[in-house]
Amino acid sequence: MPETTPPRSLFDDIYAGGAAPWVIGEPQPAIVELERCGAIRGAVLDAGCGAGEHTILLTERGHDVLGIDFSALAVELAQRNAADRGVPARFEVADATRLHGGPRFDTVIDSALFHVFDPADRIRYVESLRSVCRPGAVVHVLALSDAGRGFGPQVSEADIRTAFTDGWVVESLDTTTYRGVVSPAHADALELPVGARVEEPAWLARVRAK
Known part of the structure; x- marks a missing residue:
């Protein structure tokens, strides 16, 4: 069967049920290391x-960061988490495949977003990112690898390289791990x-906008 991008309602249902396998109560170690x-x-x-978790971390460490998610429930949760930490982190509900406002970002963090898209939506997503990235901006993509056990959606090295072609340079594509929590769907x-708790094989790509 062809790949399809999960609908927004699925993510809202997962957040409403409190069983999001990517919500681990801390930032991904790979993202922490990028900041370090x-x-x-x-x-x-x-x-x-x-x-x-990552918006809060980066805000705490003095970065000018905006967190976006197309699930309003996710954004509400993020805002509560930031308030509990006393961190003035900024969040907005937005569709990452339909960003606007012109080039304004120097760095993009993508932790487990790219891999949820089907091939058509990957194209739209990458084009959308390009529209808001300044020349020379860097996108860091942390995505579950096709070497994994099926913890979640998985992508290959070719999937990443194919998506980031026109207007981009893939500067590095390394293997790493991604932490998660086993959900009923994958148990x-x-x-x-x-x-x-699991640590699954993942890709960490560094992609620069031309």
């Missing part, structure tokens, strides 16, 4: 911010109990 080594600079977009396939 100085790979994040200027105006930052956290695309598909979810519960806001049987992974042969793990619901709620178990």
Whole structure:
């Protein structure tokens, strides 16, 4: 069967049920390391911010960052999390495949968003990012690898390279890991109990806008 991008209602239902497998209560280690080594600079977009862990982290560390998600429930959760931490993080409800406002970001963080899109929506997403990235801006993509066990949507190296062609340079594409929590939907396939913590194979791409 062809790949299809999950509908917005599915993500709202997952957040409403409190069982989002990507909500782990902390930032992904790969994103923490990017910040630590100085790979994040200027105006930052956290695309598909979810519960806001990365937007909160980057705001705490002095970055100018905006977190967006197309699920209003995700944004509400992110705002609550930021308020609980006393962090003035900024969040908006927005569709990452339909961004506007002209080039204004120097860095984009994509933690587990790219891999949810089907091929057609990947094209729209990448074009949308290009419209809001300044020349020389860097997009960091953390996506579940096709070497994984099926914890969630998975992509290949070719999927990433194919999506980021016109107007982009893939500067690096490395292997790393992605942390998550086993949901009821994946417990049987992974042969793990619901709620178990996992670290799955992932890609970490660094892509520069021309």
